[in-house]
Amino acid sequence: MTFYSFAKSVVYGVLKPIYRFEVIGREHFPKEGGVLLCSNHIHNFDPPVVGINAPRPVHFMAKEELFSVPILGKLVPHLNAFPVKRGMSDREALRKGLSILKDGHVLGLFPEGTRSQTGELKKGLAGAGFFALRTDAAIVPCAIIGPYKAFKKLKVVYGKPIDMENLRERKASAEETTEIIMGEIRKLIDEHR
Template sequence: MKFYTFAKSVAYSILKPLYRIEAIGTENFPKEGGVLLCSNHINNFDPPVVGIMIPRTVYFMAKEELFAVPILGDIIRRCNAFPVKRGMSDRDALRKGLSVLKDGHILGIFPEGTRSKTGELGKGLAGVGFFALRSNAQVVPCAVIGPYKAFRKLKVVYGKPMQMDELRKAKASPEEVTDLIMAEIQKLITEYR
């Protein structure tokens, strides 16, 4: 955890002034318990930007290829990221993600599975709905809004936690839940753009 805290403070001191990051809705963020943090994905800096603005530790799923990059792979692993194989059902990543949530931590995930080329919100993958339904975690939608341009304002908006109890009781499908989460992210983007 010491490395995470150090890396977070370094990232904060560089990224916050560089992109004039404005965090909105941090008061919505649960102080404890498992949280599935779901954000749109517009830039490679999204994980640190989303993670540095809240006081708790975030465990991000990251594409497997990043862990093979010298130095970067070691840094992100030490920052609690874990690999996921894209384009297939990765049981190890699903198990690890559920374990993070069941242990009362924050699992950070980008439901689109890849960065948006246009900046518009894409379709979410069913794995997000799987995590929401199979854990007792609260789901917090998040939107990163603005250009990643030096000294231009970038907004990170955290929405109110979405309650999943009724959807779990109704036996909603992972796809249905993913669509609801994506709709909440889109609302944040539309409201704060």
């Protein structure tokens, strides 16, 4: 058993009784090949919640500061996370993300870049569109529908992969592509709220 699998089962065992996850649409998740998993971001627990409920291991970009936190900084790399410098174009993080997708793994992103203080979906950053257009990965929208309140149900909804063929063919911009991804996340929220 890998450290990731062990940590996933421990975290699931701790969080499941508190947040009573209802997972919808897991059947939409591709069983193999690169997957760009794009979710809204409403709470600090979003990465573990998305990770433990996904049917495949997820690699996350994590803010660089986490890697210098005592103890946590040593654990984070073993949880398939890699650092990203916020507020600037981090070429190393972009290369790492592309490599994960091209190697047939799952890359988890929160296109909003930071948590929404209101819980309302914010504008997505161009990074999601960049990864979607530069690889042939499946793009899976995900919605976390709260609130994060003890013993209340928390929904994690995986949507059908978004058809990227037209966008890739006409060389759409990263911004436009991100808007389309955010629109699909918004539909999941509206449908399952």
